[in-house]
Amino acid sequence: MAQKIGILGGTFDPVHWGHLHLAAAAQAQAGLDRLLWLPAGSPPHKSDRPLAPWTHRLAMLQRAIAGDPISTICTIEAESTAITYSADTWAQLQKQSPNAQWYWIVGTDTLQTLHHWYRREELVRCCWWLVAPRFPTQTPQQAQQIARETSDRLAAESIPLHWQLLAMTPIQISATQVRQAVYQRQPLQSLVPAAVADYIATHQLYQTFCG
Structure with missing residues (x-):
């Protein structure tokens, strides 16, 4: 049976209970065997404000997932000096685990952007997408409608x-x-x-609020 591997990406600046709640739901409902946390380095879409240094974001993430036997941190994107695309990251991961079934864990806001993703054809075709309602006021019915609309838009490009x-x-x-x-x-x-709160206090992170 193919190993089920989930991917949860983000800047994690900092990692919080919302991320952990999402990860737990994905693990339980999709029956994941492994969960890769994929912290970004300096993604262009976050250029409106400076991120906490990578070493701090990594350390907080390590503390947050300590004790979870299926969670590991993948540093491919953060270690890259160039702009990284999800399709390229997945291609590298797929070479490491060629027989795995891959699951991307996303909110509805991210799902709605799939039709703009670089090399979306191969990535969308080869992965399952675990979708979470993104906003406090968003109902399951609304989230489902967004997923269906995204599916229809991609189907128009012959991408299931x-x-x-x-x-x-x-x-x-x-x-x-x-x-x-x-x-x-x-x-x-x-x-x-x-453990994350203690780290933030010890290293005096986020003392200047930048949004």
């Missing part, structure tokens, strides 16, 4: 989309919210794991 809607409460935590809470000296226990 295999997707599964995750049964979960929409994620109500954002990294921006965490950074703002740090800046305003608010408690973090409802936003990030204790």
Whole structure:
């Protein structure tokens, strides 16, 4: 039987309970054997503000997933000096595990952009897409409608989309919210794991709020 490997990407600046809740839902509902956390280096779509240094984001992520036996961190994108595309990243991963069944874990906002992705044909065809409602007010029906509309748009390009809607409460935590809470000296226990909160305090991260 093919190993089921999930991919969860992001800047993780910082990683928070919303990410972990999403990862747990994907693991349980898709029966994943492995989960690769894929932190980005300096993606162009985040150029509106500086990211915390890669070493700090990596350290926080390591602390957040410690103890999860199926989770590992993949540093392919962060170690690249060039702009990285998901299709290229997946191609490298696929060479390492050629017989795996791949699952990308995304919110509905990301899913809606699939038709713009570089080399989307091979990536969309070869992976399953685990879709999470992205906004607090988004109902499962609305999330499902977005997935269907995305599927129809890709079908018009003769690209089949295999997707599964995750049964979960929409994620109500954002990294921006965490950074703002740090800046305003608010408690973090409802936003990030204790080990992440301790790391933020120790290294005095996010003392200047940049959005």
